[in-house]
Amino acid sequence: MIRIPCPHCDARNSTEFRHVGEAAARPDPSTATPERWRAYLYERANPAGWTSETWFHTMGCRRYITVERHTVTNEIRSARPAGGTRAEPAAALSARGDAGSPDAGGQA
Template sequence: MLVPCPHCGPRNSADMSYQGEASSRPDPSSTTPSQWRDYLYMEHNPAGWLKENWYCSSGCRRFFTVERHTVTSEFREPPLPGSKTALPLSKTTETGADTDQQGGES
């Protein structure tokens, strides 16, 4: 599986380290033990697009966030460094038609 590092470009997943879902950390001073446990150990794992944190361990050695489709393992192109929005990633189907990230032909 090729993971699109925003700094190095696409790299084999063996060069990366998966760091889990990208979610906001709750405030420890106002979070109950049950909520804290859920944050630490319960992942959502939805069928569809999910923001994930990755570490480029064999390349630039930087952390980054990328969206991955949990069913197809398809990635949306990560945001450029300093930007907050992801760019759509086009994909070529078996027939050679160019498709957008929702799977429709363009």
């Protein structure tokens, strides 16, 4: 089980969240070509390593968050409100006692 450090509710089990997908900037509707829209909607990099993803906290605050997660180890490096500019580093989360590393089966 992965513990996701929600910036609004503190750390919670991943079962409380819905994975929305890779975080991507939305193109400007007035200038984007159909090819750019297709790329935004359907094409994802799916890298092995660190990536920014959007998650929705369905069983908590019901807000979107952006999580920086390692796709191989599921380690979480940072979490912030979606659309925000500042990520909270894992060191700060660890200091609070709610780091986002894979959970060994504790409670939320």
